[in-house]
Amino acid sequence: MVEEFEKSKTRPQFHMPPPMDFPKEGAPEDEVLEAIKDLLGSNPYEIEKNFGISYVGPPHPIARRVSELAVGTFFVEWGRELQPGPYELEKQAVRMLVSLLGKPDAVGFITSGGTESNISALRLARNLSPSVSAPEVIMPESGHYSFRIGAEMLGIRLREAPLGPDILPDMNYVESLVNRNTVGLVCSAPGGAFMVIDPVEEFADLARRKGLFLHVDGAFGGFVLPFMRELGHDVPQFDFSLPSVSTMMTDGHKLGLMPVATGFFLVRDEEMLQAIPTERTVIHNVTATKHGERAATAWAVMRRLGRKGYVESTRHVLEVVDFIVKGIERIDGLRMVAKPSITLVSFTSDTCDVRKVHEGMLQRGWGHTYGTVSGIEYIRLSVHPHRDLEHAAGFLEALEDSVRAARG
DSSP states (O other): OHHHHHTTSSOOOOOOOSOOOOOSSOOOHHHHHHHHHHHHTTOSSOGGGBOSSGGGSOOOTHHHHHHHHTTTOEEOGGGTTTOHHHHHHHHHHHHHHHHHTTOTTOEEEEESSHHHHHHHHHHHHHHTOTTOSSOEEEEETTSOHHHHHHHHHHTOEEEEEOBOTTSOBOHHHHHHTOOTTEEEEEEESSOTTTOOOOOHHHHHHHHHHHTOEEEEEOTTGGGTHHHHHHTTOOOOOOSTTSTTOOEEEEETTTSSOOOSSOEEEEESOGGGGGGSOOTTTOOOSSOOOEEHHHHHHHHHHHHHHHHHHHHHHHHHHHHHHHHHHHHHHTSTTEEESSOOSSSEEEEEESSSOHHHHHHHHHHTTOBOEEEEETTEEEEEEEOOTTOOHHHHHHHHHHHHHHHHHHTO
């Protein structure tokens, strides 16, 4: 935990509005709706011009229709008899997904997203090794911050392997970190910062040789890598097709065209869940009751699109990514941090101020994210299947202007 505070020496201000009284009386409906409209209108970037995060794109249109059908429903293990429909929709959605990811009889849960799923995986890894009093988990330093949250909460020491020039961990170094306190390994398919797929097969081999739990963070990859393979792309094994993969997660709200927040925590064998104490609630993941809409929309989008629909969605979004990458490479002074494996584009510069380019893009109304990982200052784009070549061309035009302005 001390190490985590060391990483956060410069802490942003915790923003809150001025104190507000609880309303004495209800306001007219039109007034309430107008106030919400005004606040939502303060978002600085139009949805169509926001390449910052993947889930700014709208979900599949069927999601809105399903939401109306699911009003007043919920799903949770203890409520299965009270609301069997949403529960069955959740479990059928899980079964459809695990059949796509290499093990049709795997089990799992719909979660609020990657953070909950990853914390659930750390908890399971720890609990499956009850004799270890000082548990440790090993992951590349490019792993998602949710593992750091989970480690702090669960009393786990997180040991991070540094990245090489190829944005991948040295597997010899990873293996050197394994000791009698190691309860699990974590890798990503792909990582969220640079969209590089970790050497999952090598992690799986290490897990097999050392008898360790292995969790794969497939937040972005779960709903695109299988379909890329169908399109003829060379996709390495990353899922339950590797026998040493214990758990996986993926997010339907990133590239699966599902509403926020729709995540999946997937477990190879139901027997593993015996390590989670549930008393009479039978709740195996971190949160409990969830709106039936999430189960219903997940089920509906997968059934509506099917493999064929997802293959076409994947084909389209990869065309947009390729267009953007080629456009960036044509701008003098910019270079890719790494070749994107799927839909996240990270680029930097050795000749101009990346922060100034970032600020110039914001001023021109184009959303994206900016940061530093492993000493690399970069701009990141997350391309949603809703984006098209027209949006991409507009982004590139503004980027070229911003680079020119950053050079003065």
